[in-house]
Amino acid sequence: DYELCEEWGHLYPVPREDLINLHREHLLHLLEMGDMEKALQLLQRIEDPGICLAISEQSLDQHPNLAASHFLADYLTAHFYANLTTARRNEIQALYIGSKVLLTLPELSRVNYYHLSSRPLLMLEQLLMNMKVDWVAIAVQTLHQLLAGQEVGFTVEDIDNLLSKYAEKALNFPFTSKEKRS
Numbered sequence: 066d067y068e069l070c071e072e073w074g075h076l077y078p079v080p081r082e083d084l085i086n087l088h089r090e091h092l093l094h095l096l097e098m099g100d101m102e103k104a105l106q107l108l109q110r111i112e113d114p115g116i117c118l119a120i121s122e123q124s125l126d127q128h129p130n131l132a133a134s135h136f137l138a139d140y141l142t143a144h145f146y147a148n149l150t151t152a153r154r155n156e157i158q159a160l161y162i163g164s165k166v167l168l169t170l171p172e173l174s175r176v177n178y179y180h181l182s183s184r185p186l187l188m189l190e191q192l193l194m195n196m197k198v199d200w201v202a203i204a205v206q207t208l209h210q211l212l213a214g215q216e217v218g219f220t221v222e223d224i225d226n227l228l229s230k231y232a233e234k235a236l237n238f239p240f241t242s243k244e245k246r247s
Contacts, residue, residue, distance in 0.1 A: 067087070067090070067091035067094065070087050070091075071087065071088075071091070071110075074087065081116065084116060085116055085119050085120055085123070088107065088111060088116070088120045089120045089123050089124050089127075091107060092104055092107055092108070092120060092121075092124050093124055093127060093129055093133070095107060096124070096129055096130070096132070096133035096136060096137075097129065097130065097133065099132065101132070101136055104136065105140070108120070108121065108140065114145075114148075117144075117145075118141075118145050118148055121137055121140055121141050121144075121145070122141065122153075124137055125137040125138065125141065125157070125160070131164055131167055131168065131175060131179060131182065134160060134164050134182065135161065135164035135165065135168065138157050138158070138160045138161035138164065139161055141157050142154075142157055142158060142161060155218045156183065159183055159184065159185060159218060159219075160182060160183040161211075162185045162208065162211045162212070163181065163182040163183055163184060163185040163188060164182050165207060165211060166185050166188060166189075166204045166207050166208060167179065167182055167188070169200075169203045169204060169207050170200055170203075170204075171200075174200075178191060178192070185208065185219075186219050186223060186224070186227065188204070189201065189204055189205070189208070189224065189227060190227055190231075192204060193227070193228075193231045194231075201228075205224060205228070208221075208224055209221060209224070212224075
């Protein structure tokens, strides 16, 4: 049905908003089905870059599943980096990085941290608080690789400070002095 509507749009004038809505729904449908190749082909078929940007951003704002969010954040960064405001750019890159970190976690645990996908530093802190040290090690390694030369609102130093803070708390042993009894 989406493809028929797309063909109809080529033959008859369709209002811009309706065209954006059609393509957005089609894109989200393809992404939900896990067909990233057809989703990419759909975006490449759209001739007007303004419409393509609107479709991609609106689709991302609908908070699709993890793989779809990762795909859209990557697509927006790769194709429309210059068209985005600095705040929006940082938001999308943080979502890309957060989704990449989420993909390193065990599949059954991802749902517990999905709500933090746009805030990778907070996700890292949550993993530390939940004592998921092995996961933190992988997440930190992934973050270090992804942050090389990127501006996303936090730096490698912020990660190191967070790790230092929790390492200090882990070594803080509260104790009470006991009286010696004879």
